[in-house]
Amino acid sequence: MPLKRKLRALLTAAALSLSTLMPHGLAFAQAASAPEAPAPAAAAAPTVTKETIDNPYGLEALWKQGDFVARGTLVIMIIMSMGSWYIIFTKVFEQRKLLKSAKAASANFWTSGSVKKGMDTLDEGSAFRYIAEEGLKADEHHEGSLVEQIDRHTWITMSVQRAVDNIASRLQDGLAFLATVGSTAPFVGLFGTVWGIYHALTAIGIAGQASIDKVAGPVGEALIMTAFGLAVAVPAVMGYNWLIRRNKLVMERVRAFSGDLHNVLLSGRR
Numbered sequence: 001m002p003l004k005r006k007l008r009a010l011l012t013a014a015a016l017s018l019s020t021l022m023p024h025g026l027a028f029a030q031a032a033s034a035p036e037a038p039a040p041a042a043a044a045a046p047t048v049t050k051e052t053i054d055n056p057y058g059l060e061a062l063w064k065q066g067d068f069v070a071r072g073t074l075v076i077m078i079i080m081s082m083g084s085w086y087i088i089f090t091k092v093f094e095q096r097k098l099l100k101s102a103k104a105a106s107a108n109f110w111t112s113g114s115v116k117k118g119m120d121t122l123d124e125g126s127a128f129r130y131i132a133e134e135g136l137k138a139d140e141h142h143e144g145s146l147v148e149q150i151d152r153h154t155w156i157t158m159s160v161q162r163a164v165d166n167i168a169s170r171l172q173d174g175l176a177f178l179a180t181v182g183s184t185a186p187f188v189g190l191f192g193t194v195w196g197i198y199h200a201l202t203a204i205g206i207a208g209q210a211s212i213d214k215v216a217g218p219v220g221e222a223l224i225m226t227a228f229g230l231a232v233a234v235p236a237v238m239g240y241n242w243l244i245r246r247n248k249l250v251m252e253r254v255r256a257f258s259g260d261l262h263n264v265l266l267s268g269r270r
Helices: 002-033 059-065 068-109 115-120 127-140 152-171 175-207 212-266
Strands: none
Touching: 068 115, 068 127, 068 152, 068 175, 068 212, 115 127, 115 212, 127 152, 127 212, 152 212, 175 212
């Protein structure tokens, strides 16, 4: 009997241990046999949108937010700049035309038999043809007029020199405007700068505090005006100096031609 009780106790303990282990084993088997869950779908890449932000302190804002003084200053500097570039391009074209006429005169005029034949080789409206015509007219129409009291040599010299002076005066046209723009444009820009600083101080006084959002616009306006003044003045000054140097080169050719023509006319060869 004691042996049977011990066997029953052992069997009972074994049954209890199997019952406690059985659910875990089944759960483990189910987990092992369960199909793998599909991987979560990849997150969609976020779309990047570029946002354009208008510059509140640029040229457009300056024109829209500025008063009539700021706009008027800007318009004046634009007119000065356009006039400067127009004069520069016009004078360069005129100088090139004169240099081309000088080459034609040296190649064709002096190989002609007379001054009249030489004039036919020059272009109509050419400065060198104008000098030749004035010199020849002075030589042919000296007698029978009030100027006959002046000797022929002096009258031809005066006529040729007058023609040369007219050409030199024509070459100087527009250079005074360039000199004026080069000397006054920085001050016009400085006026716009002072006006912008005045607006900045006014904004500070109204707001009662010197915050950046109150003064950025007027200060930006002042800096733009300064930059515009320099951008207008620098090309005008450089163009003026360059054209003056080229005018000297052109006038050397003109004076050389007039001197040779003067000697030919005095020799009596028309």
